[in-house]
Structures are given as structure tokens and as C-alpha cells.
Amino acid sequence: MYEQFRDIGQDIYTAGLISSHGGNMSVRVGDRILITRRGSMLGRLTERDIIETSLDHDDSEVALASTEIVVHRAIYARTNGLAIVHTHSPHTILRSMIDDEIVPIDSEASYLLHKVPVYSLPQTAGSSAVADTVSEALREYKCVLLRGHGPFAIGTVLEEAFQWISCLEMACKILNLRDQTGATLKEYREHGEDYAKW
Template sequence: MKSPYSDCTELRQAVIDACLSMNTLGINQGTSGNVSVRVGNKMLITPSGVAYDQLTPEMIVSMPLTSDTPDPGQLKPSTEWRFHQSLLLSKLDSHAVVHAHPVYCGALAMNRREIPACHYMVAAFGGNSVRLADYAIFGSSALSDNLDKAMQDRHGCLMANHGSVVVGDTLERAMWRMVELETLAKGYVTSLSIGEPHILSNSEIEDVLASFNNYGLKDA
């Protein structure tokens, strides 16, 4: 699917607005998260180490999808550019990647727990679980490889001892998924505090996935 985006001031501002929204919603803190969107054979991605409230559209980094070098005259891209690039290359129907450190997603990731089918909205992430990607140091090729594995046939995953990442056919859909993932994680953590949650069967999740196809919640 062709990307719906072209490089323009409005899109760059939308990336900034997404970052600011994550902090306002409590999905992220400081500059720990990052956002990218596909523009043709390039991606626009947040720069490394710049406070979100200090970002301006020209600071958003333009970077080829098949190179480790940003376009000339750019700031340094987010240290996580590798997995943004890899996910956009492997998921051709995805045009946005959002990474953050939400508290409840992080709590599960610290305990190395994936999210099973404890709620039907697990299906919004493509299957009967939200997987946990193995740990590797931030910004590394190993982390990118681990995410590629965890994100096969999925739209989101947790990252061991780190955070979470989601994709979407649009930036709006990816942001929706990040909020939904943290809500799901909060519900799962809460349910574990009062007992053992009932897990929906594979067939029950398949029914939800089929319903989502008709409801317009399926992409990438």
C-alpha cells in the first residue's frame, strides 16, 4: 500500500503533536519515546535527545529506509531508528511506528510477561497475544532483530525490560494502538492482583479477528 504521507510541515508537526500527546496522556515520559512515519522511500523520525516541547518541524529527521545515514544537514535521528526502519521495511502496509515507555506495559516487560488473550481487544494487535520481544540494549541491531521476530503477524509488542512498540497504517491508528496497549496492560496487571484472569480460547479470538475485519480495525 502506498504511503498516504508526503514530507511537509503539517506532517512534521503531526509527529511532534503525537509525541506531546503521549506525554500528556501519561503514555510516555520525557524524551524516552520516538515516532516515525513513512514518506515514499524515506522515513521522518524524531531526533535524538531533544525535549518534545522544544521540537520544531525542521528538527524532524528525514532518513532513507535503506541507509543508516540521515539526509544531509539533519539532527541525529532517534537512537531507535534501526527498528523503526526495519518495521517499516517489513510491514509494507504500515506507515507509522510509535515507541514509548508506558508504566503498565513497562511493568509487564520488566517481569518478562507477554499479554495473553485476557481481553478480546488483544485481537487489535493481530493475534491471540501481545508478544514480548527479547531484551537487547537500546538502539542495537539485536533489538531490531528481536522486534522483527516478535512483530511477525502482529501490530504491537512489549519489549523486555524496556517498553512497547506499535505500528499502524496511519499515525492516528498507531497512536490509538499505543493507548489501547497501555489500557490493556493496566487491565491485565490489575486482574493479576486479584486472581488469575480467564484466557479466551483461540477460536474466540479468531471470531474477534473476523469481526474486526468487518469493523475496520485490521491493518498491517
């Protein structure tokens, strides 16, 4: 399991989706959570950076766990997700401060994500409000976005959750580039106007 954390963490950092110490990940194993250590560097995780704690109650290990553990626990309690990835993806964060929902225009994200909702909360990290909002939203969408903070995604394995976040970042980059160019784009999809219904 450590190898999965290490490899996905390296990929997240290399892709520029976090700063040196940003982001967090976890995996549910039975009634336990494996979660990245608070202050760990996802780009260079060691086995000591993976903290095991309870799914539904605190124990002493919580002192070492990611600040976002309350959010991770809430997500596992309300969904069938087995893995969670949270990043501070720059293009995605910029887009979250422009739109109330991300409706991708590129083919890949149209297929895979369709639409990603954006939520605005004053306290963006580790609060019960974040836990409630994000976990409830993930019951309907596999990837959701906190305005100014970044996306949370669930999957059956870390790789899957990472895919949604990577795909969203590319989609937001394309949207931001569109705005930069100011060009009128040609629609290539059938039902292009319907993706906001998702």
C-alpha cells in the same frame, strides 16, 4: 505531516506513556523517513525536531535522528507499515517483566490486539538485535513488546500505531490491577482461552 507528529507526541506525553525525553516516532514517505530527533521531547515537538533521512542508507542527517533509527529502518524494510510509534509505557513495561506474552482480558484489547508477544534482549535500545527481533515480530503482530523497555507498534498513520500502544497500556493496567486485587475474575468472552492462539 509535522502537525501529526506534534499532536500524537502531545497525546503520548499527556497519557503518561513516556518520560520527558523518552520514546520516538517515524513516518515513511516514499524512500525517505521522517523521524523524531534524538533527545527531542515528544510532548513539545517543533518542526526542527522532525529529521528527514534515507529509508535504507545513512546520510549526514542520521547524526540528528533518534537512536532507534536502525530499528525503524528494519521495520520499514520488512513490513508495509507507514508509521511507527515507540513508547516506554509504565504498565506495559511492568507487565513485560511478568509475562512472556500479553493476552488482554478486557474487551477493547481482545478485539484490537488479541495477543502481544514479549521479547527479552540484553541490549534494549538501538541495537541490530533489537532491529532484527522487532522487525521480524511485527510481520505477524502490529504491536510487540521489548521486556523492560516498551512497545513498538506499526500503522498506516501515526494515529493508528498510537492506538495500538494506548490500547496495550490500558490492557496491561487492567492485568496489573487484577493481580493487585487478587480476585478471581469471571470470563465473559466466548473462546476466552483461545486468545493466546493469536
